[in-house]
Amino acid sequence: MDLKETDILGESIDTHWYYISKAKMLKKMTSSISDAKILDIGAGSAFFSKYLLSNTNATECVCIDTSYARDHEELIQGKPIAYRQNPSSYQANLVLLMDVLEHIEDDIAFLKDYVKHLPSGTHFFITVPAFQFLWSGHDIYLEHKRRYTIGQLREVVKKAGLVTEKQFYFYGLIFPIACITRLLGRFTAKQTTAHSQLKKHHPITNFILSLLCQLEMSFMQLNTLAGLSVVCYAKKP
Numbered sequence: 001m002d003l004k005e006t007d008i009l010g011e012s013i014d015t016h017w018y019y020i021s022k023a024k025m026l027k028k029m030t031s032s033i034s035d036a037k038i039l040d041i042g043a044g045s046a047f048f049s050k051y052l053l054s055n056t057n058a059t060e061c062v063c064i065d066t067s068y069a070r071d072h073e074e075l076i077q078g079k080p081i082a083y084r085q086n087p088s089s090y091q092a093n094l095v096l097l098m099d100v101l102e103h104i105e106d107d108i109a110f111l112k113d114y115v116k117h118l119p120s121g122t123h124f125f126i127t128v129p130a131f132q133f134l135w136s137g138h139d140i141y142l143e144h145k146r147r148y149t150i151g152q153l154r155e156v157v158k159k160a161g162l163v164t165e166k167q168f169y170f171y172g173l174i175f176p177i178a179c180i181t182r183l184l185g186r187f188t189a190k191q192t193t194a195h196s197q198l199k200k201h202h203p204i205t206n207f208i209l210s211l212l213c214q215l216e217m218s219f220m221q222l223n224t225l226a227g228l229s230v231v232c233y234a235k236k237p
Contacts, residue, residue, distance in 0.1 A: 013047060017206050018171075021213035022098070022127070022229070023051040025170060028217060029233055030094060030125060035059050039092035041114060042100035046081060049096065053079045062090045092118060097126045099229075101156065102144045111160035115236055124162055126232040128153055130169055134182050134228070153230045162234040168220055169227025173212040178228055 013019050026048055030036065036058040040049040043063035052058045053076040061081045073082045095114065101107040115124075129139070129147045139147065148156075150167055157164055171178075216223075220231075 013045075015206065017209035017213060019047060021210060022170070023048055024214070025217060025220065025231070026096075026098075026125060027052060027055060029166070029231070030123070031056070033058075033094050033123060036094040037092045038062070038094050038096060039090050039114075039118075040064065040096045040098075042097065042103070043083075046083070048098050049081060050076050053077055053081060058094070062087060062092070064090075093122055095122060095124045097124065099127055099129065101126065101153075102128050102139075102146055102148070103142075105145060107145075108156050108159045111156065111162075115161045118236060120236050122236045123165075124157075124232075124234045124236070126153070126157065126234065127170070127229050130227055130230045134178065136182050148230050150224055150230055153232050157232055157234050161236065163237050164232055164234045166221060166231075166233040167224075168231055169223045169225065169229065170216070170220055170231050171213065171228035172220070172223045172226055173216050174209065175226045175228060 034057060038049050038052060038058055038061040040046060040061055040063045043049060043065050046063045049061040049063060053061060060079055063081065063083045064087060066085055068083050068085050071084050073080060101111065104110045129144065131149065132147045135147060150169065154164055154167060
């Protein structure tokens with residue numbers, strides 16, 4: 001999770017429709033992993049790891065992010081979480097890459113480097129922004145290199161040495177709204193000027209968007225057509 005977005009939302013991130021919906025989706029997709037030891041790559045504020053530690057039987061977490069000022073540790077619900085700039089070693093059976101690969105020039109080599117150091121059977125949960133035609137000033141602001149389709153992410157995952165188990169688009173019900181917003185942005189400087197589209201919403205708006213995402217979770221794994229994010233759940237064979 002990008003620390004730039006944490007700074008914008010502050011404490012309201014815990015209830016923001018985008019992040020709480022993605023966290024609930026993550027929990028649902030990884031519920032079969034018992035006593036998860038999490039490796040959160042590009043973790044930023046560790047929002048998603050903290051959510052799993054607080055709401056599942058996950059036991060511990062190591063968060064990696066070069067933006068950390070120093071290495072440190074804390075407890076979440078009595079469970080250890082370590083923050084590391086460049087850890088020398090780690091153990092995990094669940095690896096999170098929540099909107100990370102789009103920041104990396106060579107995404108395949110980056111992912112492969114982690115895959116080779118983890119044992120067979122390790123699960124990887126990956127999300128990336130979807131569809132290059134949705135590129136906007138928001139991507140520039142977050143320093144993205146690209147956006148993905150399902151096929152493109154599947155190819156990256158395969159070349160990195162993983163086997164895809166589940167893959168789909170998420171935020172499908174929000175997709176039409178985003179398309180209109182992004183396409184209208186083509187007629188303004190906002191399409192090519194770095195700026196964040198993330199903001200705090202009125203409680204009613206936030207509730208409606210959260211409700212749409214909650215409804216989507218019942219059929220999300222069937223959505224291979226469109227959405228704002230590509231989700232991949234893969235495993236090291």
